[in-house]
Amino acid sequence: MITYCILKKNLNKDLVVVETGFSILAFFLGPIWGLFRKLWVYSAIGIAFLSYCNFIFIVYDVKNFFVLSSIASSIFWGKFARDLYIQKLIKKKFKPVKHVVANSKEDAIIQFLIESK
Numbered sequence: 511m512i513t514y515c516i517l518k519k520n521l522n523k524d525l526v527v528v529e530t531g532f533s534i535l536a537f538f539l540g541p542i543w544g545l546f547r548k549l550w551v552y553s554a555i556g557i558a559f560l561s562y563c564n565f566i567f568i569v570y571d572v573k574n575f576f577v578l579s580s581i582a583s584s585i586f587w588g589k590f591a592r593d594l595y596i597q598k599l600i601k602k603k604f605k606p607v608k609h610v611v612a613n614s615k616e617d618a619i620i621q622f623l624i625e626s627k
Contacts, residue, residue, distance in 0.1 A: 511611045513531060513609055514610050514611075516618065528592060530596075530609070531592065537584050537585070549594055552594055559579070
């Protein structure tokens with residue numbers, strides 16, 4: 511079972527369902543995942559961080575520095591990417607309504623709609 515966060519925009523009653531917790535896809539794709547979710551600032555910082563670490567690795571020949579910084583970046587993105595996306599939605603006037611535990615997004619929406627009536 512997976513936990514989902516249901517966010518709702520009051521005026522036009524738009525519902526957004528976001529899975530919470532660790533993201534394997536964000537872990538492997540990092541800032542690219544952020545670009546697909548339109549997290550421009552965080553993606554730019556992530557790309558700049560990895561570029562700077564690569565520069566240090568090349569110029570100063572520090573062994574394993576880029577590998578360790580890449581692992582740190584992956585852990586950050588895996589752990590916090592979905593939270594950053596939820597914060598972006600909140601800034602766009604979406605309000606978290608409920609956390610639902612379900613097998614899929616569709617089940618989460620159905621469970622939410624049943625409980626809200």
